[in-house]
Amino acid sequence: MSRDESETARLEGRLGPTDRAENWRRLGSEEFDVVVIGGGVTGAGAALDAATRGLRVALVEARDLAAGTSSRSSKLFHGGLRYLEQLEFSLVREALHERELMLTRLAPHLVKPVSFLYPLTHRVWERPYTAAGLLLYDTMGGSRSVPGQRHLTRAGVQRMVPALKRNASVGGIRYYDALADDARHTMTVARTAVRYGAVVRTSTQVVGFLREADRVAGVRLRDAESGDETEVRAQAVINATGVWTDELQRLSGSRGRFRVRASKGVHIVVPRDRIVSESGLILRTEKSVLFVIPWGNHWILGTTDTDWYLDLAHPAATKGDIDYILDHVNSVLATPLTNDDIEGVYAGLRPLLAGESDESSKLSREHAVARVAPGLVAIAGGKYTTYRVMAADAVDAIAGDVSGRIASSITDKVPLLGADGYHALVNQADQLASRHGLHPYRVRHLLDRYGSLIHDVLGVADEHSDLLKPLHEAPNYLQVEVVYAVIREGALHLEDVLTRRTRISIEYPHRGVGCAEEVARLMADHLGWDEQRIAREIEVYTARVEAERDAQTQPDDEAADAKRSAAPEVREDLTDPVS
Template sequence: MATRKNAAASPQTHAEPPITGRLGPAEREESWKRLEAETFDVVVVGGGVVGVGAALDAATRGLRVALVEARDLASGTSSRSSKLFHGGLRYLEQLEFGLVREALRERELMLTRIAPHLVKPVAFLYPLTNRVWERPYTAAGLFMYDTMGGARSVPGQKHLTRAGAQRLVPALKRDALIGGIRYYDAQADDARHTMMVGRTAAHYGAVVRTSTQVVGFLREADRVSGVRVRDVEDGREVDVRAHAVINATGVWTDELQRLSGSRGRFRVRASKGVHIVVPRDRIVAEAGMILRTEKSVLFVIPWRNHWIVGTTDTDWNLDLAHPAATKHDIDYILEHVNSVLATPLTHEDIEGVYAGLRPLLAGESDSTSKLSREHAVARVAPGLVAIAGGKYTTYRVMGADAVDAAHVDLPGRIQPSITDKVPLVGADGYHALVNQADQLAAKHGLHPYRVRHLLDRYGSLVHEVLSLAADNPELLKPIPASPDYLQVEAVYAVSHEGAMHLEDVLTRRTRISIEYAHRGVDSAEAVARLVAPVLGWDEDTIKREVEVYNARVESERTSQTKADDQAADAVRAAAPEARPQLTEPVS
């Protein structure tokens, strides 16, 4: 296809973007000026993985792009998933072969080219409980999984006797299985991956701005011509002009659709999924597990020094920003996982709990809807495209589809998508640095294990992270009460990664809020003081940030003792917002 005319002379190229797509306070102010001054080809609304994926896709096609997000990158569904890049083994049973094949291709791309620093192979045991039909039936499914692309960068399936399965997962009751099959998928820190996609979009010239809420739509005659946005930190508003707007707001799709005044082509239904996090020593195993339940499957997923166990699948019709886990949700997970564990888990074992909302597609009638993990994209009005549904693993395909749908509103012709060839920032040079981890550790006075941990979070950006400690070696010490993370990581989160509030750092740039029993409370003041100089916080702001974060944790803890969604939601929704001028509906 032909290249867009005059792209080199467009306003977007007036300054070279920072080499790593830095998202810091200075870049934030510059991005506001660009939102006001430029006319964009595409404005993407929503900073979840689909939104940042669409922004990266558009930017790498040579389009002028802006992305706005009301809260933080990955603040919704994209930080609360099962943290897997997987083909969706259970979708084979539903005969969704196309979805599985597509997802496996994406998993392979992430492992090998796009994000090898962030996405890692992970082994699972599929326990067998029926002697007659289950092994050949499951083996046939896994054979399809492997041949569709599942066994390229990861090993293929391996059949195990009962004794072999119990050697792999000694935590299992002996009568819980008659054998097993080991297979591989992949995992990533979803919030970190989403943020890195956003930074990569910024690296290729996109405006990426959080705490920037869409409060209205601009129109010229019958077409959408942009959005009006509010900076929810200080209340400023500005009109952002664009040839096309992409609504990538996930479970907020319908709300934004109503704000635009256009009738949607599809509806989005929110399904709540709850996960618990427990210490690694509570389940003795060398692999994760996938367990059948009466409704779906339950995953036991290795997560550094922890296990993630989940998930649930229930309708949610309450606060979309803060879905609340109930005691019933947690009991459900414990009951099902304990049915196969020799030493059962208890509530006291739980370090963290998180609840997320899946944006599932629904038909016009609730009673006849067939909810799906397929995604849908539609040009709902001239100048306005909506995309929803899908699964985290296929975010790149979804982003490309959204930009393709917007092309009719763009002047000139556009290049095809190339994001299957574009590594995320931090990927280039990662493998060489892994081999040099010992030397890097010696240079900075760190243990090699610590450096490898940093490499799996930042890739080749690790030099940028560690350079912040050049004049202050104290930053290479662990965060108080959260020893898995260094103090310099908190500083880097606000100087380069777009974090603006204490909860952004403790909940998404790190996972302190779910990996420690104190859920970040014991680290909150220390982290607030670390980031205060970068963000310009005074003592009153530090105090407020700590109070708001602690109130959030307390509301979540209390909601998790309630029996039903309504009671849990009432408690969680009462906690204060970190972003003072955020209003509903949010984008």
């Protein structure tokens, strides 16, 4: 790749097949100030933070960007209303400040206001009590971009949410938070890091640490696609692997300063017409809260919160998890949901902090940063909304390991790719639609996925106009989006496109199997797949979906894990790094 080509790739935040080969060369031949391990939102955020401070940065991810927790959240940027009740004011204030930054400056194309109705079930005391909390929620963190709370009578609740039973509330309060496609957001953070000079490479697994005397001096990598290995020299390493934090600490030979406990959260997806409502819902449960979240033509319902001690890569939802969600939602719905209504299910793991012993520990949504060894920093805990703060803290922590003075974090001033010009393009959606022969609704949908990168996306179809046709079995998405996912967004496998670059795997009853061949053939030309490889990708993806469906009929975690683990791993050269 020539210097001009490399510069173009950097400015575009490109993660295509050619860039992948060049990045492998760079990892093995250049020395970096910091290597970040983990392509979730915290790792991607740390790479962006470090790059915009002027550091030489590499980010490596064993699977795909957002393959773990960061694609399996509740899709919310929120302060955490329930944390107010726990008197965690600083956490709520910090999260609401981050929500405001996303809505206004950093990612207005990806993060959108969303309303929730809080049904009141007790007369007299509950309304003023809840209103006082929501007044704090509306004003903490400099929030100005969403409307304030609105109070409703019982009749007002019924008009807003006809799906509710008449006796489900004595009134209600509507408030606002923000919604985002977590996987797309994480991928965009990573691409923005590339824009500012970071080397980002997926399917690249850390299998060892390099040492100079008592300090960590880099990592040994294996390409999970080819099995090739190389070594990367760096002054500092950041372990941002979430629920894998303990495993990576053991691999480094260092004793961790904290432990991470995995908590499983399950969500289900149902069609929008199954719950007639103008607003999302937040419902109290005996343990926490449960959300009914608007998601395009669907609702996302969740979540659960149970300890998980099994396969960290593939947490499995059980029949009990699904029944728990349905039972709680159905307790307030006039027309109950059934298993037949479910279009998608996903399970994720939250990396909650635990102390050295269960007796002295308190599981927390706060994050922690520790210098595990000279040259090695670990960060864990926290919540998706505060990823930028977590990333800045992690980079601050390597200051003693990196030569020279490190500049202060500036990511609160750095819009993500696609943010600049987004609002003007929304106003020009009709003209864009006419120019490309698309419906204005389609253009607005693309703008909310790519922002001002829409020109780059549609430009792929300039010489292949058929790519502007929708996928036959997933018509919310255009064929060009599949091609773009490969040549710009780093998708290497069928599941990368169906589960993360798009959300077909949870938005259609066939869970992606119905369009697997069409998508695989669109990817094939750009990844050099022959017929055998196309068949293999479809086979592995289909086996994954079948295994997940089987798991969701099982009574407990062990049985569900056994079913889910039976599916093959698409990245065949992945290994257990601590075995």
